[in-house]
Amino acid sequence: MLRTQVPAAPDMVGNTHATATSPAAPADWLAQRFAAVRAETLRLAAPLSAEDAMLQSMPDASPAKWHLAHTTWFFDRFVLQAAGLPPLRPQWNALFNSYYESAGPRHPRPQRGLLSRPTLQDVLDWRRELDATLPALMASGRFDSAALHRVELGLHHEQQHQELLLTDIKHAFSCNALMPAYANHLPVITGEAVPLRxxxxxxxxxxxxxxxxxxxxxxxxxxxxxxxxxxxxxxxxxxxxxxxxxxxxxxxxxxxxxxxxxxxxxxxxxxxxxxxxxxxxxxxxxxxxxxxxxxxxxxxxxxxxxxxxxxxxxxxxxxxxxxxxxxxxxxxxxxxxxxxxxxxxxxxxxxxxxxxxxxxxxxxxxxxxxxxxxxxxxxxxxxxxxxxxxxxxxxxxxxxxxxxxxxxxxxxxxxxxxxxxxxxxxxxxxxxxxxxxxx
CATH class of the missing domain: 3.90.1580.10 (paralog of FGE (formylglycine-generating enzyme))
Structure with missing residues (x-):
């Protein structure tokens, strides 16, 4: 079970230039960003138990475990395999392919909550292996500019799934009569709304x-x-x-x-x-x-x-x-x-x-x-x-x-x-x- 408390941070954050560095960024910068984004996904999943991570409350939502696995599959399929390297978990391709027809068969979306195997620990082990493999390959100079672009695409893709992980677990918890909290002590701002102009x-x-x-x-x-x-x-x-x-x-x-x-x-x-x-x-x-x-x-x-x-x-x-x-x-x-x-x-x-x-x-x-x-x-x-x-x-x-x-x-x-x-x-x-x- 992974459990941490989500800390509060300053109330206004963002990127004053609207975007991240260029897709042609040096591999060392991209490796640092890869590590940060992948760690953030784990931080967001940390308050969830293995049972929480299995929940799929409606066909449009996905279990947290599936998000953890699919984002790893994305790098495995579109970066490692696209560069001619063998997949790390070829037997799981159909389980965690979302909608890519050209990438092969897919497990039905409404039934992602039935995937009790691989276990959450299996998925986390897969993530750790990929998180060690991919930066080492970037550092070796193995990837060309197209491969580095796919790494950055994968990072923005993972950020989309970070958001989905939160929206999906909110929906799942809302279906529980106990109405459990994802985080017990989220900060709030009080004050009247600015008049509409x-x-x-x-x-x-x-x-x-x-x-x-x-x-x-x-x-x-x-x-x-x-x-x-x-x-x-x-x-x-x-x-x-x-x-x-x-x-x-x-x-x-x-x-x-x-x-x-x-x-x-x-x-x-x-x-x-x-x-x-x-x-x-x-x-x-x-x-x-x-x-x-x-x-x-x-x-x-x-x-x-x-x-x-x-x-x-x-x-x-x-x-x-x-x-x-x-x-x-x-x-x-x-x-x-x-x-x-x-x-x-x-x-x-x-x-x-x-x-x-x-x-x-x-x-x-x-x-x-x-x-x-x-x-x-x-x-x-x-x-x-x-x-x-x-x-x-x-x-x-x-x-x-x-x-x-x-x-x-x-x-x-x-x-x-x-x-x-x-x-x-x-x-x-x-x-x-x-x-x-x-x-």
């Missing part, structure tokens, strides 16, 4: 996306963030902060979940079929919610989270606004340093905005749903080879979220980052920021 934006041409092709030019970004391109934006306004719990509670109390005219057709059908009456994890009294620290009083000033796209869109319509497009969001965010309350801060739940002027909480606290479907940018090309399945094949039926959340690693965030989920997804730390058109 509108920040006007003029009509104009904006450049969005990341100029990252070919692979070894510039800072790291996923392929779905490129190419950089120009978009015409109409005059609009953005709210200075995300919508709060208190504002969303007013939506509920005024019948928001009972008014079909506020909802997209598919959203209203989902509300009826799933009997949605409030955000995920809110208790019926609308005063308490389940958190990674267990049940807590609902802070009316903190950003609302665990909303589906349908709920975010319905609230925006009720409030007389709309969701921002991802281009509107990125133009605003690209002018700011990537600072916010990310997972590194230790809060692990959204906190109220600090008193300040301008656009607040663009990064951290909650992912923000946008009005943009997840589609390819003009001129998009997926990565070559097997890793080309990473993003592009999901460009159907999903919606874009921006900004990162309280469980996103700070070095994983940047203004061009495009997260995406199906519109009914609620277990991610997703909220919304209002937008509106201007004459």
């Amino acid at each position: 509108w920040i006007a934006r003029d009509e104009g041409v904006a450049e969005i996306g990341h100029d990252r092709w070919p692979m070894d030019s510039g800072d790291f970004a996923f392929d779905n963030e490129s190419p950089r391109h120009r978009v015409l934006l109409a005059a609009h306004a953005l709210a200075n902060r995300p919508v709060s719990n208190g504002e969303y509670r007013q939506f509920i109390e005024e019948g928001g979940y009972r008014r079909p005219e506020l909802w997209l057709s598919e959203g209203w059908a989902t509300v009826q079929a799933q009997d949605w009456q409030r955000p995920l994890y809110w208790q019926p009294d609308l005063e308490h919610a389940f958190t990674l620290a267990g049940p807590r009083g609902l802070d009316p000033h903190a950003p609302v989270c665990h909303l589906s796209y349908f709920e975010a869109d319905a609230f925006a319509r009720w409030a007389g606004g709309r969701l921002p497009t991802e281009a509107e969001w990125e133009r605003a965010a690209s002018l700011r340093a990537v600072l916010g309350r990310f997972a590194d801060s230790g809060f692990l739940e959204p906190q109220p905005a600090a008193a300040a002027e301008g656009l607040l909480q663009l990064f951290g606290d909650v992912w923000e749903w946008t009005a943009s479907p997840y589609t390819a940018y003009p001129g998009y090309r997926p990565w070559p080879g097997e890793v080309g399945e990473y993003n592009g094949k999901f460009m159907c039926g999903q919606w874009v979220l921006r900004g990162g959340s309280a469980v996103t690693p700070s070095r994983h965030a940047r203004a061009s980052y495009r997260n995406f989920f199906p519109p009914a997804s609620r277990w991610q730390f997703a909220g919304l920021r209002l937008a509106k058109d201007r004459p």
Whole structure:
């Protein structure tokens, strides 16, 4: 059993340059980053028992043990084997391949919780072996620039799974009548929310996306963030902060979940079929919610989270606004340093905005749903080879979220980052920021 207490850290962390060092970074720097990212995954898993690590509470979530194994499989398959080296655990390939058709067969996603073997200790032993093998190979000069790029891709991939490990265990613990805490003493910030104000934006041409092709030019970004391109934006306004719990509670109390005219057709059908009456994890009294620290009083000033796209869109319509497009969001965010309350801060739940002027909480606290479907940018090309399945094949039926959340690693965030989920997804730390058109 691994058990440690998750420490609190400063409340605002991030990367002022928005991204990590270039994919062409020296192997010694990359080896240091590899060690840090891999250690962080183990730190996040440390409060969990072997029994906790087996839990899969729904098909969209995965057990913590699977996250520990899959991230190791990724390096084994796409770095070691791609460099012509033998796999460390070839017999486990099908168990921990997620969705890579070109990499062979896969264990069914909804049945990952049935994988009692290999044991958690077996998985941790595999991690230790890979964590010793891969840096030694980098130090030997065995890897070319393409292999080093795949190492960095694997690190950003692992950071995605660090976030998923927390969102998935939160959902699993919420299904337990004891409502156990992942961490008993998470810090909180008290204080009233900054009043909602509108920040006007003029009509104009904006450049969005990341100029990252070919692979070894510039800072790291996923392929779905490129190419950089120009978009015409109409005059609009953005709210200075995300919508709060208190504002969303007013939506509920005024019948928001009972008014079909506020909802997209598919959203209203989902509300009826799933009997949605409030955000995920809110208790019926609308005063308490389940958190990674267990049940807590609902802070009316903190950003609302665990909303589906349908709920975010319905609230925006009720409030007389709309969701921002991802281009509107990125133009605003690209002018700011990537600072916010990310997972590194230790809060692990959204906190109220600090008193300040301008656009607040663009990064951290909650992912923000946008009005943009997840589609390819003009001129998009997926990565070559097997890793080309990473993003592009999901460009159907999903919606874009921006900004990162309280469980996103700070070095994983940047203004061009495009997260995406199906519109009914609620277990991610997703909220919304209002937008509106201007004459």
